[in-house]
Amino acid sequence: MKKIHDIIEDLHRHVHVVLTRLSDQPIEINELVITPCKKEFAKDFTLVLFGLAKKLRKNPEVLGDELGKALMENQSIQSYEVIKGFLNFSLPDQFWIDLVNSLQGNSVEEQIKLDKTYKYLIEYCSPNTNKPLHLGHVRNILLGWSVYLIQKSLGHEVFTTQVINDRGIAICKSMLAWTKFGEGQTPESTGIKSDHFVGDYYVLFETKFREEYLTWQNSEEGKLAFENSKKADESEADFYKRFKNEYFSKISPLGQEASEMLRQWERGDEAIISLWSRMNQWVYDGFEKTQNLLGVSFDFSYYESQTYLLGKDLIQQGLDKGVFQKSEDGAVFVDLTDAGLDKKFLLRSDGTSIYITQDLGTATQRHLNHGADRYIYIVADEQDYHFQVLFEILRRLEVPFSDGLYHLNYGMVELPTGRMKSREGTVVDADDLINEVIREASVMAQERGELENLSKEDKDKVISQIGLSALKYQLLKVHPKKRMIFDPTESVDLQGNTGPYIMNAYVRIQSILRKTENLEKSQPNLILQEEKDLLNLLIHYPKAIQEAGHSLDPSQLANYVYQMAKDFHKYYHDVRILNAETQEAKLWRLNLIGIFSNYLSHGMSCLGIEMPDRM
Template sequence: MLQQFSLSFARTLRKLLAQLYPRANFDGVSFPLVIPPQPDMGDFALPCFAIAQRLKEPPKQIAATLAEALHPTSLIASYSSMGPYLNISVKRASYIARVVSAITRRGAAYGTHRANRRKRVMVEFSSPNTNKPQHLGHVRNNVYGAAIANLLAASGIHVVRANLINDRGIHIMKSVLAYQRWGKSETPKRAGVKGDCFVGEWYVRFEREAKKNPELLEEAQALLRLWETGDDTTRRVWKRMNAWVLEGFRTTYSRLGIAFDKIYFESELYEQGKRIVLQALAAGICYKRPDGAIEIDLSGEGLDKKVLLRADGTSIYITQDLGATVKKFEEYKLDEAYWVVASEQNYHFHVLFALLKKLGYPFWDQCHHIAYDLVHLPEGRMKSREGTSVDADDLLDRLETLARETVIAKHPRIAKREATKRARIIALGALKFMLVRVAANKTITFNPKSALSFEGATGPYIQYTYARAKSILRKGLTVKKAVHQKKRATGTVEHEEMALATALAAYPDVVARAGEETAPAILATYLLDVASAFNTFYHALPVLRAKETSLRKARLALTQATATVLCNGLALLGISAPEKM
């Protein structure tokens, strides 16, 4: 709605400018509308600096000329100038009715479009290692990647949500070696431990023992060589341990509400990467070092030399990433590919994309790394190899316990099952929102109690606002009539109503910008603003107790529109909107 209003005004303005200044050229000049700082200045304002720059005239004079030349319309009540700004006052009742109608008409589809329906992209995220359970850092990746995929899909793009599970390599062999040496016949079931946590304990055990016996690392390397030659015993233990981990991952993904369209395994891709490297060697693009390792010189790309295969013939991360990337583009005919990976791997992706370019793959510039910074708990940074990381499932358990305590404190007579249900929704909302609200280039210190607050910049605050709106609507006896209300009969539209409607009208533009910039934080910040605008509206103006029937219906309709926007926006971030808190 806001974009339509802006485009309509821009068309009107261009026609007028062509009449007033026939010799001027306004190609490339945009006419962005802003919200004035004070309500009495109008509902929207046009800064006239860009126009004045083209005409070589003072912006104050341009604003005055335009205010006098423009005429009211069915939606615009009046124009006025204030310094270099052209202020626009709309017919508020009509404007709000149009906003509410647009939201009501599209419902759950409000904010989405199909302009990019011919485009196909892949978003790869999560990509855990099968030597440990997922921790808070993985959760940020899962939540962030899923939100980006949802935002891209909201613009009509066909999005393939992919997960490349790193199930081979030296880190995996460390767990296998430790289990072979000290695990005997122990299993997750016998130990009463979730499969991924069970395997993670052997990874920690290896690191601890390797500090005392450095030769263990050489044994792990030897085990990797056996694995790559297809040794039956090594492969059998590896498959068994991987199965335990993957079962644990499925539980974690289910709790987080994360799903994938395609799951790749490194063990199925590294050989393709090897073949590509050997072909490049034969073509003279890379070379063999004296020790037998295959290396490529990327100094022409501003990077260092990079080993592609070790001297013993085993592959490394870049080998499988090379094979995986080629397979992705061949298999899905992608227009673009995104990797959601922590900023610690920035250099790795610079190398990967430069390598693709050097090897002659035309899609090298269609590859994008979406980096994000680390996440910490108040206790400090987590380290899996030292056993100091916080497992995702343990964190969810902790959050659900705290949320349940809050729910029971607010509703002492609530049934246990209902309290548990609400606690899960609130806990997950708190976790996800905190992880997407912060810009990707900033480190997060995740404080569970702060994240669960029903006040401030939190997920539960937005969820609570939604639940409040739904409570008002349940109490409204004319809700069905209200959502179809075209226009209030009489009365002045208050500033709080107009501010809320203007915020709701911006939703499609915000979703589009968040998708274009692959920045869920843009949407998260917007939802906080909408929740704040609704709470200001709710506290300032009566809804159910409005004196006039038409006024009550109009405010109920605005409340319903708010609930729709909050629900839609939270869904894009992977967060449920509860009817009751």
């Protein structure tokens, strides 16, 4: 059974043969630019002539005319029209019949599968364990999951992973606050979602610490510090802002306690480790609930507590190879200035490892464990520099997988009011956001009343699918690399360029199909222009999703699916399907929309969006 790809290639070949006959110059088949014709010219396809005309030293319009005539004689095309440098042409019925056969005879997956596939490992989400997930994580999660789904549907072998930062001073702050002020409370006893429960103690620590710092600032000691250590012209406020870290590590009783806790953790103190495990488990349980709500999962998890010591062997190798250097106090660094980067430290003078040491370690460890061809790190673009350095170092160490490393650096999410700041309480919490979009969907569904006959369970499921589609599509339709402004009130919009709009197109089709029985496959004897528009979108679907996969950019797929829904809504409005003029037309249209809905739901499913049958 021919695939769409073959049919398009045939078309190019027909044009190429004729063109070669008209030309004294060799022309490559991939020099032909054939696109769908713009709607106002009422033809099926367009060949752009400028490039060819230049190469053949002919006037574009003359060339277009010659070409059109020859293709007509050949019966490759049905009609044509040359406008400026464009050859617009329509194809014979056989082309469309072949196409419909291809669509009926191959699944979407078969149509889009790539010949050459790879093994991917995709890292996404990668949370810290001191706070619940927020809007930034949601963008990350949805991107990662969609990239995963797209690659998988193209036939690649794909695995997902998250690196969990479960150690360090941050979690110790939560632990300390809980020890001091928690009075034995638990998520169960308070009924608070467990990751939020831990996050609340992190916030409590910060609050107590701020109070403590303020008290100190007003004490004799604090005032003295200001007088003695301030820079010329430095205001009191500026000084105390700058001094905060030093206060935390050298003076603050709370700071001392938290640091001591970290040291105890590193020594393996049993009581501390047990508290740490307990609180982290609360956080994981909470994360998992949120991730389940979003419908995502991971094949592997890496925990920093288990990987932070990795990388030291690599440092030694680097030193042996002469790629790294040792400074006088024993710290190890690498000089990357010749690559346009800076000097980067890799090991502290006391021999302990830092962030990048660990990343070097996990990178090699992962390659040992999974042996993928490509490693995709989905991490916000604030870490661009870090990844440039990381990848450059791995190249210099000549690790075998350095060509397969890719940082998908998505832009940060901002609110209409500006950046999210935890200190100002403007962070949009993931769970709150999810609940909010579902609540809004519920209100609207109530108004429409289409779900009245469903059981409570089915109804809730559909409502949650609608709400989530709004949120997911809203975040995925923007190009990943772009910093985006996220308006929570817009995310609950259900009209226009939104998830529910696309969903509605699918649901309308299902509603029609429910009203018919025994669909025979049928060939059209007449294809309306509106139907060719729909078919044209299906023709280009494989290319669209392949391009989205190639560039790791779900927004291309999102926008494509929107275009499909838009054209369908118009078709639905203009053309009668169940009450078609003839039985033949009805059968054909039912077939067409059935196929179309398969592609719609395929595209949406690759965005991680499930489609209900009614809404």
